[in-house]
Amino acid sequence: EVQLFQSGGGVAQPGGSLRLSCEASGFTFVNYAMIWVRQVPGRGPEWVSAISGTGISKYYADSVRGRFTISSDRSKNTVYLEMNSLRVEDSALYYCAKDARYNSSGYLTGTYYFDFWGLGTAVSVSS
Amino acid sequence: IVMTQSPDSLAVSLGGRATIDCKSSVNILSFSNKKNYLAWYQQRPGQPLKLLISWASIRESGVPERFSGSGSGTDFTLSISNVQAEDVAVYYCQHHFGSPLAFGPGTRLEIK
Numbered sequence: 001e002v003q004l005f006q007s008g009g010g011v012a013q014p015g016g017s018l019r020l021s022c023e024a025s026g027f028t029f030v031n032y033a034m035i036w037v038r039q040v041p042g043r044g045p046e047w048v049s050a051i052s053g054t055g056i057s058k059y060y061a062d063s064v065r066g067r068f069t070i071s072s073d074r075s076k077n078t079v080y081l082e083m084n085s086l087r088v089e090d091s092a093l094y095y096c097a098k099d100a101r102y103n104s105s106g107y108l109t110g111t112y113y114f115d116f117w118g119l120g121t122a123v124s125v126s127s
Numbered sequence: 128i129v130m131t132q133s134p135d136s137l138a139v140s141l142g143g144r145a146t147i148d149c150k151s152s153v154n155i156l157s158f159s160n161k162k163n164y165l166a167w168y169q170q171r172p173g174q175p176l177k178l179l180i181s182w183a184s185i186r187e188s189g190v191p192e193r194f195s196g197s198g199s200g201t202d203f204t205l206s207i208s209n210v211q212a213e214d215v216a217v218y219y220c221q222h223h224f225g226s227p228l229a230f231g232p233g234t235r236l237e238i239k
Contacts, residue, residue, distance in 0.1 A: 044219055044232040059226050095175055110226035113166040117175035
């Protein structure tokens with residue numbers, strides 16, 4: 001059974017930092033891209049960042065590039081999102097999700113859609 | 128690529144039919160594999176998204192047959208027949224035609 005267990009998040013001041021974690025189980029971690037998506041209540045989800053199963057390839061949304069860093073630890077089947085220089089507009093519920101498509105290349109294709117999601121973790125940035 | 132959806136919300140009677148439209152700002156039909164890079168999700172209150180349909184019309188395992196997807200190119204439709212109380216949710220389309228991927232703004236389905 002695929003499970004994605006999220007932790008981290010919380011409250012930070014503008015300019016501060018937070019780290020999110022997403023521990024995966026039930027599938028071969030190295031063969032699937034993982035992504036972070038955020039959602040403000042009442043609005044559509046916004047893609048934030050993606051990482052290939054090998055950790056070699058990473059993509060970022062323009063809104064977070066240079067401030068957020070995605071990484072993974074294959075020994076722990078865990079994906080991280082390090083969020084620095086936080087802004088008020090980064091406040092949202094952050095979800096990790098698993099790409100539905102098997103990928104043996106180790107590189108991101110940019111054509112992912114998501115068959116399993118974590119329960120989400122709240123990030124609030126406020127002074 | 129920008130995804131739009133209509134209507135913003137709709138109310139359907141139990142047993143009725145719901146139709147949700149999704150439009151992509153560019154053609155998301157691949158000429159090489161003839162696939163439409165479009166997924167549909169359901170989000171019930173307080174829950175994460177659940178994948179319903181991929182490649183515009185392929186229903187995921189375990190999704191009831193009353194959910195169906197159609198369309199091609201830039202215009203897509205999610206249809207829900209025989210609407211049940213558990214279908215109350217927000218429905219999102221998502222293109223996966225390349226990075227950055229994008230979701231639509233959502234359509235809220237309620238029971239009349």
